[in-house]
Amino acid sequence: MTQHVTAALPADAPSDAAARREWWRDAVIYQVYPRSFADGDGDGMGDLPGITARLPYLQRLGVDAVWLSPFYLSPQADAGYDVADYRAVDPMFGTLPDADDLVREAHALGLRVIVDVVPNHCSDQHKWFARALREGPGSPWRERFHFRPGKGADGSEPPNDWESVFGGPAWTRVADGDWYLHLFAPEQPDFNWQHPAVHEEFRSVLRFWLDLGVDGFRIDVAHGLIKAAGLPDIGHGEQVKLLGKQAVPYFDQDGVHEIYREWRQILDAYEGERAAVAEAWTPTVERSALYIRPDELHQAFNFEYLTTGWDAAALRAVIDRSLDAMNAVHAPATWVLSNHDVVRHSTRLADGDAARGLRRARAATLLMLALPGSAYLYQGEELGLPEVTELPDEVRQDPAFFRTRGQDGTRDGCRVPLPWSGERAPFGFGPVEGGPSWLPQPDSWRDLSVAAQEGDPGSTLEFYRRALAARREHPALGGGRHLEWLDAPDGVLSFRRTTPGGTLVCTVNLTAEAVTIPTPGTVLLSSAELDPGAAEVSVPADSAVWWAA
Incomplete structure (x- = not known):
């Protein structure tokens, strides 16, 4: 096999965390949804130059890598997940040189770059x-x-x-x-992965972007490439209710693993620790773990964790199952709370109360960032953005909205462009005050913009910055494969993580009342105001605390 050599990060990159061996094992990776992150040319649509200009913000936030959702040539029937040309940038996002500039600038800032690859289907205009x-x-x-x-x-x-x-x-x-x-929109025909030409095409696509310098791939619908022989009927009239819960003949077929063994060989042939993460909705975390065996991919999203409610026993159970399953294949656990396909967790956890939702979201973030392994953040969660639930029908663009006549949980609400600054929409998303925005922002977002929160010690943005800085600095946070559960009152989770360099305790109160516990150490970070005593401390409702023990 030919060895391709492309420097993924310069030797003097400022981020030690980004450059260490097997960086994906404890990386914090930030998802950028290109059309909604930053608009560089004022047309109302986010683009690659807009992202590049905002990379210093992500470096200051403290993440290790950036994952970009699709920016390829596409008629945009499904927001770019209907790809017409896998080697071209859609003009709405910029040019191929713009993509090259973005990767180079990210690397200069010590940030790695992961891009989406969409192998299950293409555009009907391919x-x-x-x-x-x-x-x-x-x-x-x-x-x-x-x-x-x-x-x-x-x-x-x-x-x-x-x-x-x-x-x-x-x-x-x-x-x-x-x-x-087409398992998705009619404009997205599924590839037949039994055909050798499909294999060869995607091997070539991977090499194209690896040669450009990207550090890896997020694989869309990684569980969908192989269909059961004969395409048998399912016999169930509401199949969407089965997805991720029961086996179906078009998802999570064993044949997908041969494909990822091929891809792993390509990734391993490049210098710079290239990696891939599977978007694989499977019935169990044990099935997800099969995608990240040593000769396959590096990470798999933990959707069972994402879909678990605000319940101590349920969260403890899914954490245990996840760590057991990933440790069995010597892979890192990967944790996520929000993405471009689900309701933002500040709203999902709110039970109808926005203030409660934000409290829980901040606590959930501390819990996630304290767990062994890697974590993914979705753009805007560091601002405490809620789901936008009152978009007019005429501005919606999610194909699921139209095919189901307004199904609950359509995805436009989590894709509204970010607020950066100013008193008027689109709040600095584009270069012109009062300019266009492909989805409208609520007026209330003026108080949630980056500029409004920057420097405010009580803001969600500064809370995320402190959490990511502490995670980078404390030796017991980030990598590793194990934790030790501690005794705690009902509705409270508490665990210890110990390394030769230090010990950390994470306590999460998932109840509606403050809980008094013995003080386990010195407060490192809390998601809510805390007044620790010498021997005991009252942990507020819906809050989490990190302790240096």
Whole structure:
């Protein structure tokens, strides 16, 4: 195998954490949703130059790496997850030189860069799919996708009963009578990963971006590439309720692991510790762990943790299961609370009370950052941004909204552009005050902007900065594989992490009342105001504390 050599970080990069061996094992990685992070040219859409200009903010925040959601050439039927060309930047986001500039500037600041790769499906405007449509039934190009004749005497019924994740059937019929599979929107035909050309194409795509200098990939729908032989019916009319909970013939098939063994060899051939994380919605954390065995990927998102409610017993159980499963394959646990596909956790945990939601969100962040392994942050959570729940129907763009006639939990609400500064929307998102913004921001966000929070010791932004600084500096935070649970009152989680360099205790009160506990050490950081006594301390409701013990 040819060895490609591209420096991922300069030797004098300022971040020791970003440069250490197997950096992904304890990295804090910040997700940037490009269209909503920063608008550099004033057209109302975030872009690569806007991101590059704001990289110093991320360095100061204290993260180790940046993950960019798709910025590839796309008709934007699903916000860029319908890719027409995997080697080109969509003009709405900039140019390929802009991408190169972003990677170089990030590396100069000691930040690594992970980019999305979307291998389960492409755009219906991808050149392969366009040729498959043009050449008609029997074309070898149709073998690169899942084209099938329909059922029934006239072929007017879909080939099977599979449903789209976005609602409705997972099949669309074309003019010549064939049907094609799309597990998401009709504009996103699924690749047939039994075809060798698909394998070769994505090996080439990975090398293209690795040669440009990216430090790794987040793999979209990593669990979906292989479908069960024969594409069997499921026999369940609401399949979205099964996803991530039960086995289905189009997700988490064992054949996906051969693909990731191929990819691991490519990643290992590059210098600079390149890594990949799987977006794999599986029924159990044990199934997720299969994606990160030593010869496969490096991380897998822990969606079971993300979907666990504000309950001490449930959280303790999922933490234990996660650590056991990941330790069994010698992989780091990976923790996440929010992303571009789910309701922001400050709203999800609120139970209808915004102030309570923010208290819980801050406590949940301290809990997550104290756990062994790596953590992912979603842009804006460091500002305490809530989900935007009152977007007018006419501005929504999530295809799930239209296919399900307004399903609960559509994704536009967590994708509203960030507020940076100023008194008027779009609050510094673009270069012109009062300029355009692809989704509108609530007026209340003027008080949540970066400028409004900067320097305020009680703000969520400064709280995140302190937490990430402490995580970087305290030897018992970050990496490792184990923790020790401590005795605690009902509704309270408490654990100790010990390394040769120090000991840390994390206490989380998940109850609605303050709880008095013995003081386990010196307060390092608290998510709420604390008045520790000599022997005992009252931990406020919905709060978390780090103690240096």
